Amino acid sequence: MGSKFVKTICPYCGTGCGLIIKIIDGVAVATYPDREHPVSRGSLCIKGWSAHEFINHPDRLTSPLLRKGDTFQEIPWDEAIPMAALKLRETAARYGGDAIGGLSSAKCTNEENYLFQKLIRMAFKTNNVDHCARLCHAPTTVAMVQALGSGAMTNSISDLAGAECIIAIGSNTAESHPIIMGGIYKATDRGATLIVVDPRETAVTRNAKIHLRINPGTDIPLLCGMMRHIIDEGLHNEEFIRDRMEGFKDLNTFLQSWPVKRAADECGIDEELIRNVATIYAKAKESAVIYCMGITQHACGTANVLAICDLAMLCGHVGTEHSGIYPLRGQNNVQGACDMGALPNVYPGYQSVSDSAIQDKFQKAWGTELSDKPGLTVTEIIGLAGKDIRAAYIMAENPALSDPDTNHVLESLKAFDFLIVQDIFLTETAKFAHLIFPSSCFAEKSGTYTNTERRFQLLRKAVDPPGNAKEDFAILCLLGNALGLNFSYIHPAEVMEEIASLAPAYGGIRFDRLELEGLQWPCPDSEHPGTRYLHKDRFTRGKGLFVIPEYTPPRELPDDKYPYYLSTGRMFAHYHTGTMTRRSPFLNREVEKAYAEINPENAAHLNVKDGEKIKLTTRRGSIITTARITKRVAKDCIFAPFHFAEARANMLTNPVLDPHSKIPEFKVCAADVRKETEDG
Amino acid sequence: MLEKTKNIARQILEEKKAGGILGLMKGQWNIIQPHIFEAPAELDALVLEPKWLLAKLAMGILRSSPENYKLAVICRGCDERALIELIKRNQIEKESLLTIGIACSQEQAALCLCDRPYPTKLDAGEKVKGVDPFQDERVREFLIGNDKQRMERWADMLKRCIKCYGCRNSCPICICEPCKLEDDVWVKRGVVPAEAITFHLIRAFHLSDTCVACGACQEACPVNIPLLYLQFSMRKTIQEYYGYEAGLDLEIKSPVLSGVFEGPDTDREYPAWVNSMRERDGI
Numbered sequence: 037m038g039s040k041f042v043k044t045i046c047p048y049c050g051t052g053c054g055l056i057i058k059i060i061d062g063v064a065v066a067t068y069p070d071r072e073h074p075v076s077r078g079s080l081c082i083k084g085w086s087a088h089e090f091i092n093h094p095d096r097l098t099s100p101l102l103r104k105g106d107t108f109q110e111i112p113w114d115e116a117i118p119m120a121a122l123k124l125r126e127t128a129a130r131y132g133g134d135a136i137g138g139l140s141s142a143k144c145t146n147e148e149n150y151l152f153q154k155l156i157r158m159a160f161k162t163n164n165v166d167h168c169a170r171l172c173h174a175p176t177t178v179a180m181v182q183a184l185g186s187g188a189m190t191n192s193i194s195d196l197a198g199a200e201c202i203i204a205i206g207s208n209t210a211e212s213h214p215i216i217m218g219g220i221y222k223a224t225d226r227g228a229t230l231i232v233v234d235p236r237e238t239a240v241t242r243n244a245k246i247h248l249r250i251n252p253g254t255d256i257p258l259l260c261g262m263m264r265h266i267i268d269e270g271l272h273n274e275e276f277i278r279d280r281m282e283g284f285k286d287l288n289t290f291l292q293s294w295p296v297k298r299a300a301d302e303c304g305i306d307e308e309l310i311r312n313v314a315t316i317y318a319k320a321k322e323s324a325v326i327y328c329m330g331i332t333q334h335a336c337g338t339a340n341v342l343a344i345c346d347l348a349m350l351c352g353h354v355g356t357e358h359s360g361i362y363p364l365r366g367q368n369n370v371q372g373a374c375d376m377g378a379l380p381n382v383y384p385g386y387q388s389v390s391d392s393a394i395q396d397k398f399q400k401a402w403g404t405e406l407s408d409k410p411g412l413t414v415t416e417i418i419g420l421a422g423k424d425i426r427a428a429y430i431m432a433e434n435p436a437l438s439d440p441d442t443n444h445v446l447e448s449l450k451a452f453d454f455l456i457v458q459d460i461f462l463t464e465t466a467k468f469a470h471l472i473f474p475s476s477c478f479a480e481k482s483g484t485y486t487n488t489e490r491r492f493q494l495l496r497k498a499v500d501p502p503g504n505a506k507e508d509f510a511i512l513c514l515l516g517n518a519l520g521l522n523f524s525y526i527h528p529a530e531v532m533e534e535i536a537s538l539a540p541a542y543g544g545i546r547f548d549r550l551e552l553e554g555l556q557w558p559c560p561d562s563e564h565p566g567t568r569y570l571h572k573d574r575f576t577r578g579k580g581l582f583v584i585p586e587y588t589p590p591r592e593l594p595d596d597k598y599p600y601y602l603s604t605g606r607m608f609a610h611y612h613t614g615t616m617t618r619r620s621p622f623l624n625r626e627v628e629k630a631y632a633e634i635n636p637e638n639a640a641h642l643n644v645k646d647g648e649k650i651k652l653t654t655r656r657g658s659i660i661t662t663a664r665i666t667k668r669v670a671k672d673c674i675f676a677p678f679h680f681a682e683a684r685a686n687m688l689t690n691p692v693l694d695p696h697s698k699i700p701e702f703k704v705c706a707a708d709v710r711k712e713t714e715d716g
Numbered sequence: 717m718l719e720k721t722k723n724i725a726r727q728i729l730e731e732k733k734a735g736g737i738l739g740l741m742k743g744q745w746n747i748i749q750p751h752i753f754e755a756p757a758e759l760d761a762l763v764l765e766p767k768w769l770l771a772k773l774a775m776g777i778l779r780s781s782p783e784n785y786k787l788a789v790i791c792r793g794c795d796e797r798a799l800i801e802l803i804k805r806n807q808i809e810k811e812s813l814l815t816i817g818i819a820c821s822q823e824q825a826a827l828c829l830c831d832r833p834y835p836t837k838l839d840a841g842e843k844v845k846g847v848d849p850f851q852d853e854r855v856r857e858f859l860i861g862n863d864k865q866r867m868e869r870w871a872d873m874l875k876r877c878i879k880c881y882g883c884r885n886s887c888p889i890c891i892c893e894p895c896k897l898e899d900d901v902w903v904k905r906g907v908v909p910a911e912a913i914t915f916h917l918i919r920a921f922h923l924s925d926t927c928v929a930c931g932a933c934q935e936a937c938p939v940n941i942p943l944l945y946l947q948f949s950m951r952k953t954i955q956e957y958y959g960y961e962a963g964l965d966l967e968i969k970s971p972v973l974s975g976v977f978e979g980p981d982t983d984r985e986y987p988a989w990v991n992s993m994r995e996r997d998g999i
Contacts, residue, residue: 039752039776039777039780039781040751040752041749041750041751043747043749056749056750058773058776060780065780066776068773068886069882069936070749071766071768071935072748072749072766078935078936079880079936079937079938080882080936080938081878081880081938082878082879082880082881085882210876210878210908210939211878211908214878214880214938214939215938217939218937218938218939218940221876221939221940222940225940239875239876239878239908242875242909243875243876548745550745551745551746552745552747607906608878609906625898626879626905626906
C-alpha cells in the first residue's frame with residue numbers, strides 16, 4: 037500500500053503556504069492544506085489546492101533536448117552537459133565573459149539560485165545575472181534600501197492582524213495573495229479600517245471601508261497630498277522624526293509643491309477624502325501599508341515606493357509590531373532569489389559587487405577572480421541578444437510571456453548564438469533554445485524557499501522527477517563541474533552552510549533549524565531565533581531617510597489614436613505565464629481562455645457584447661481576446677491578465693524603464709480597442 | 717488517552733485486523749502530519765493533537781486500496797459521524813473500516829462549538845459535555861435580527877469569498893461528482909467572489925441532512941467566513957422537525973430520503989409518484 041503524505045511549500049505566490057502532498061505509489065495525486073503551518077494554518081487558495089495537478093502532466097520534459105533545425109532531438113545528459121560547457125566557454129573565449137547572460141529563477145530554491153549566480157560569476161567573471169524580480173519588485177529593493185536600509189517586507193504576515201489601519205495600494209491581495217487577504221480580515225474583524233487605493237474595483241476594494249479609485253499612475257500625487265495634510269494638521273510623529281530620521285526638512289519643502297487640492301486634481305479623488313484617509317492612517321496607533329505591482333510596475337516605480345516609505349516614516353509607522361511596510365512578493369521564492377544574489381549588482385546578502393572588501397571576501401571563498409562591474413538586467417540581457425550578449429542560460433524563466441513588448445523579446449530570443457533553457461515544460465521561451473535541460477518542479481526537490489516575510493522554509497522532496505529530468509541543483513552541479521568549478525555538493529544543506537558563511541544576515545540558517553516554523557532573516561548566528569519585524573530601535577541603515585519622490589506621469593497616456601488606458605495583471609485562477617496553472621485541469625476549467633475587462637459604457641459604444649472577440653492594439657502590437665464587460669474597470673480603462681500565451685498581454689505593454697530600478701511600465705500604456713469581426 | 721489509543725492500534729496491527737492505522741504522526745523535526753501506520757513499531761510517533769479531520773483522507777485511501785484492504789481510523793466524534801455518513805452514501809464499505817474513537821477535550825469542544833464532542837464508539841478518553849452553539853455570542857450575532865438584517869450580515873461575509881473551493885474540498889461529505897459548484901450553469905466560472913446565493917447556499921443545502929458539524933469548511937476558509945454557522949440552523953431544523961441527526965447511526969435514513977413518510981404529519985397532499993415510492997420501499 038503506497039499512500040503517504042509529504043509536507044512541503046506551495047510553488048505559487050510569495051505567501052509561502054504549507055502543503056501536504058498525497059502520494060500513491062510514487063505519484064503525487066492530491067494536495068491538502070497544512071494545519072500546522074505558521075503562515076497558512078490549514079488554508080489554501082484555489083492554486084494551492086491544485087498544486088499537484090501539473091506535476092504528472094504529459095507535457096513534462098523528460099530528456100535533454102538539442103535543437104535540430106525546427107525540431108528537438110533527445111540527447112543523453114553526458115552529451116548535453118559537456119556541450120553546454122563547451123559552447124559557453126567558446127563564447128566567453130571569443131567575446132569575453134560579459135557576453136554571457138544568466139537568468140536565474142524565482143521559482144527555484146535558495147540553494148539553486150546561489151549556485152546559479154556563483155556559476156555565472158565564477159565561470160565567466162561577469163555579473164550578468166538577474167531574474168524576474170526585475171519585473172516585479174526591483175523598485176522595492178532600490179527604494180527601501182535607500183530609505184530604510186533593507187529591501188524586504190518590514191513585518192510578518194501575522195502582524196497585520198493587530199494593525200488599526202491598513203492601506204493597500206496597487207495590490208489585488210484577494211486574488212494574488214489570497215491567504216494574506218485572510219490576515220487583513222483578521223484585522224478588520226477586530227475593527228481595523230481597510231483603505232484600498234486602486235484604479236480598478238477588485239475583491240479587495242469591495243471589502244474595504246474606503247476605496248480610492250485614483251487615475252492610473254497617480255500614486256505619488258495621492259501620497260504627497262496625504263503627507264502634506266498630515267504635516268499641515270500636525271499629525272506627523274515629531275519624536276520619531278527627530279530621533280530616528282534624516283531629511284525631513286527637504287521633504288517638507290518638497291511637499292509645499294503638493295497642496296491637497298493639486299493632489300486631488302491629479303488623482304481624480306475628492307480633496308476631503310484624501311484628508312480623511314490621511315488622518316485615519318496617521319492617527320491610528322499602528323498602521324500598515326501593503327503594496328504590490330500597482331506601485332512598482334511604473335516608470336516612476338522607485339519614486340512610488342519612496343513615497344510609501346516617506347508616508348510610513350512620517351507617522352512613525354515602522355519598527356513596531358503591527359505597523360510596517362508590506363511589499364507583497366509575487367513568486368514563491370523571489371525574496372530568496374534576491375537574497376541569494378541572483379542580481380547583477382550584489383552578491384548573496386545584498387553585498388555590493390563594487391565594494392572591494394566584499395569582492396575580496398568572495399574571491400577568497402570561491403578561490404577565483406571576480407568582476408567588480410555591475411552586470412546587466414533581465415531586459416538588458418534579452419534586449420542585447422546577439423549584440424553584447426552572445427549566449428544565455430535561462431533557468432525556469434519565461435521572458436517570452438513575462439517581459440514587455442513581446443514582439444521585440446521574441447526577435448531577441450532568436451538572436452542568441454547559443455541559448456540554454458532549463459525548465460519543466462517546453463515553455464514559449466524554451467522553444468527558442470538550442471539546448472534544453474529538463475528539470476524538476478517544487479515537489480521533486482529538496483531545498484529552501486524564502487517567503488515574502490523573509491521566512492526560510494524547507495521544501496521536502498515528495499516524488500522523483502519524470503524520466504531523465506533532474507533536480508536543478510543536480511544540473512547546476514554537473515554544469516559547474518564541467519566548467520571546472522568543483523561544484524561537488526551532495527545535498528542542498530551543504531550549499532546553505534556556504535551561504536551562511538558568506539552572508540551575515542543568514543549566518544544562523546541551517547536546514548536542521550528550519551523544522552516546522554522556518555526562520556525569518558536576519559538570523560546572524562546559530563542561537564538567533566530569527567526576526568519577526570525589522571527596524572525596531574534602529575533602521576538597518578542607521579537612521580531612516582526621507583527621499584523626495586519626484587512625480588512623473590505615465591510615459592504613454594491615452595491620445596486620439598490610442599484612447600484607452602491599458603493595465604495588465606493577474607487573476608485568481610492562474611499564475612504568471614500559466615506554464616503550470618494552464619496545465620492544471622481544475623484551474624483551466626475555472627478560466628480556460630484569455631480575456632480583457634472593459635467598461636459597459638465603452639462596450640456599448642463599440643457594440644461589443646460580453647464574450648465577443650475584441651482586438652487590443654498599442655504601438656507595440658495587437659492581440660485578439662475575449663471581452664468581459666464589467667464595471668470593475670473604469671470607463672476608458674482596459675485590464676488584461678498576462679497569463680495567456682494565445683493572447684499575450686505583453687505584446688502590448690510599454691518597455692519603457694524606471695531609470696533607477698529598470699522595471700518596465702507594465703501598468704499603464706495607451707491602447708485602442710476594436711470589435712473583432714470575421715474579416716478582421 | 718494516547719497510551720490507550722496506541723495499545724488499541726498496536727493490537728489491531730499485530731492481529732492484522734487492518735492493514736494500516738490512519739492517524740497523526742509526529743515525525744522528524746517534530747512535524748505533525750497524517751500518516752498511515754503500518755508497523756507496530758511506528759506507533760511510538762503517534763499523536764492525537766491537533767484536531768485534524770481524517771474522514772476524507774480515509775475515503776481517498778480506501779478508494780485506491782486493494783479489495784480486501786482494511787483501514788483503521790483514529791477518529792473524534794465529528795470524524796466518526798463523517799465516516800458513518802460516507803458509509804451510508806456508499807462511499808466507504810462498512811467492512812473495510814475500523815474506528816478507534818477518541819474523545820475531545822472541553823477546550824476543543826468549546827473551540828468547535830461542538831454539541832457532541834465524542835464518537836458513539838468511544839475507545840479512549842473521557843466524554844466531555846457538548847456545547848450548545850446557539851448560546852454562543854458570535855453565532856447569535858449571525859442569527860438575530862430580521863431577514864433583511866441577517867441577509868446583509870451574511871452578504872457582507874460571503875463577498876469575501878476568494879473561491880478557493882476549500883470549503884468543498886475539505887468537507888468530508890462534499891462528494892458529488894460532478895460538483896454543481898463547478899457547473900457554469902449555477903455558478904459563473906472565473907470570477908470572485910463566488911456568487912453568494914448559488915455557490916454558498918447550494919453547498920449549504922446540499923449538506924443540510926449530512927453535515928456533521930465538524931467545522932472543516934470554516935477551518936479551511938482563508939478569509940474567515942463562519943461557514944459552520946450556516947449549518948447550525950439547518951442541523952437544528954432537521955433535529956427539531958425529524959429528530960434526525962447526521963452521522964449517528966448507520967441504519968437511520970436521512971429525512972430528505974425518508975421524511976415524507978416518517979416525518980411529522982403535515983396534512984399535505986403528496987403527488988402520486990410519492991405513493992409509487994411508498995410501494996416500492998414497502999412502506
